Amino acid sequence: MELVIGVAQRLEPVAKREKITRVLEGAVLASLFLEASTRTRLSFGSAFSRLGGAVRETVGLTFSSMAKGESIADTARVISGYADIMAIRHPEAGSVAQFAKASLVPVINAGDGAAEHPTQALLDIYTIEEEFATRDKRLDGSHILFVGDLKYGRTVHSLLKLLSLYERMTFTLLAPELLSMPASIVELAEFRGHRVIQLSALPTEPDRVDVIYTTRIQRERLQGEQIEGYSPDFHVNTAFVNHVGDPSTVIMHPLPRDSAPASNDLSTDLDNDPRLAIFRQTDRGIPIRMALFALILGVADNIEASYREPPWHHPSQPGANSS
Amino acid sequence: MELVIGVAQRLEPVAKREKITRVLEGAVLASLFLEASTRTRLSFGSAFSRLGGAVRETVGLTFSSMAKGESIADTARVISGYADIMAIRHPEAGSVAQFAKASLVPVINAGDGAAEHPTQALLDIYTIEEEFATRDKRLDGSHILFVGDLKYGRTVHSLLKLLSLYERMTFTLLAPELLSMPASIVELAEFRGHRVIQLSALPTEPDRVDVIYTTRIQRERLQGEQIEGYSPDFHVNTAFVNHVGDPSTVIMHPLPRDSAPASNDLSTDLDNDPRLAIFRQTDRGIPIRMALFALILGVADNIEASYREPPWHHPSQPGANSS
């Protein structure tokens, strides 16, 4: 994890368009999104493009060969003959591991059902570390509040596992009872010696938290649970943040957030709050995914040597939430 | 407009595949077509590819994040973290302006509902100027006939606004009454001192026109109007062209044209007529869109210096309508 983050930091000049590199020239990424996820797909593709590689993609709920009865193993073996690396999003938990087993080339999990979303977890860790660095804080010993759909939100599953690798953490898990964190993940965190507090409502006088990690209700994954939206108890807005946080609290969300009025997802009343890190968070997907590509394809040592000045000018048009 | 056309002219060697350039190497275009438009999407993408940049795309009536309740502002801000420039097609009028407001990088409108299609208007102006140049004509003082669906055909809205910037124009607007040009656009042209003639049928002895600009009925945008197809009055064929034009008249259409027999769209009996400019018109989308990219990303001054000979041979296989 430290290795990936270290390479990501070294790739920031490319992510910020101050440098260009062609270090993956001639390499091909096969990006297979069997479940639609435009932002993640574009993030993987853009990261590979910025390193100079070519991206070949397929998108959609059905995969034409699979619809004809092809096994995952056959698909993986065939596509791996066309590409040097693959990124796979799949609606079923465990399917990406099956892909990887049959592939001749490395496979990156871009999200498999309700199971894992490891690159999201890596960019989340990177974001917490970078945000903490500007506040002279350290991750060890910090207090992270997870709010919302902790059952189907796979990003929080992957993230909690990675955060459990740090020392002396406190995790508060605030979720409707129907959407609470799977017990196996809670047990893992406790087994590693961290303090885990599970709540279905906020206490009147909560402990200060260093990070508020909010999530969207994964309506598309609900299995019969009757959830119309969060109750106001789970509505992270300015009042909520001031209740549990302080001026150094970092507010995160894996996005997309549901902006429909009744959703009670992360409020837009925080959009001009400097603690809101959600767009810096999504921006950091690019250097993290570039770092994974660079490490896997063996070019991490050569990146600075490959840097050139862009022949074009990056337009400077920063908006309200620019990093 | 003159600036864009000037750069487009200088980029013709790339459009004609006589030269290649890598002047946008390392840059990323995010091409978001929330409404399908294969030809426009391919034209934007090809223009960016020919300048050496990488294209990341998404296509479809639904955008996965938006389907999850994400606001346009969130989507725009997130995608702008992945790209250096965006091209957006959206089914709702005004939506692209909302995108642009929240984006960190420049956004090009690739068509928003029935509102505007500015790059089409630019390539139309470029086409008229280039066609007139071969006839020793000037745009100022010329007579342009618009025929067909002038209500929902957004290309004619954008084009009439641009043509109104010239001097002493005559515009004849020939449309079924249900599909006539919006009053605001007619008023704009009149306010700028041009002569506007609105007709629902052709006169027996019309004035000669310099350009016949035909359109397809935008069936997908009709709002209750009962239009099965144009009546023969609006059928632009050889007889129509000879009735209103002369040997120097230019025949244009934004394409696609509806070739179903009952559509009465632009007739294929003109396909071998040298006045038919429709394919030279669509070809010119490439240099116009390259010019916009080059200007926005600050490389317009460097394009000739970046030209190289192609390492491959452009196949020469001209058809009947080659430019």
Place this chain on the structure above:
Amino acid sequence: MELVIGVAQRLEPVAKREKITRVLEGAVLASLFLEASTRTRLSFGSAFSRLGGAVRETVGLTFSSMAKGESIADTARVISGYADIMAIRHPEAGSVAQFAKASLVPVINAGDGAAEHPTQALLDIYTIEEEFATRDKRLDGSHILFVGDLKYGRTVHSLLKLLSLYERMTFTLLAPELLSMPASIVELAEFRGHRVIQLSALPTEPDRVDVIYTTRIQRERLQGEQIEGYSPDFHVNTAFVNHVGDPSTVIMHPLPRDSAPASNDLSTDLDNDPRLAIFRQTDRGIPIRMALFALILGVADNIEASYREPPWHHPSQPGANSS
């Protein structure tokens, strides 16, 4: 055919990622898959990417312009203004020839309905030649067994025509009566002097065959035939192969194979059998398609001179069926 295969052999270092080349830098492929075929589309796109060109794609059962009534001729002429070469997959037999007629640039048939799939036939011939080379066999005089859906399997139509160009061949065609090879193709092979044996069940003591070419039932093309799956007579598994083949027999399949238990398609019990060439076969689509692009765009003589070392390291992770 020999020319294409010769160039494909010279491009193997690129296909195997030992070399990179940018010999098609600046060129644009328009890849139009009006019928979904992920593997073929990725293979064409990857081949073009590895030669350094840019790929612009469209996918789907409907093509937006065509849905608006545009003729194939208009579509072809327009897209050919954006690209230097096109690859077209279309559900209707003969449609790709119409495309090619109206295009300004070369068009490669990537499969048109039940008619032809010529690049598949070329990679099949290339595979047979390469597999035979390791066995000191020659194609002339060999015995090829085709098994399965020989009526709608267009790959076997194209392949049988190409194989008929060789000398003294024996073709055994084993198919359910409802799915037998079209008479015109059988007659062509016989006209060229080859021996053709048509069977609907295996004989007890068959002749040894040099190649077993199996196919999937093209359910999506059936026109009223009641076929639930192959009967066990057409189930190519280890017992079948041992019955008709010998240790030098080559087992092929155009893929995808239907791995549903009742399909009786090519059995996975052969997956570790070195005679199974199906993944080497699909891998060879890359050099064959690169060879076609190189020949058509006039760079076949320059490919070795353009080779460079990859700046990245190809991951070595060979699986059970690696070539």
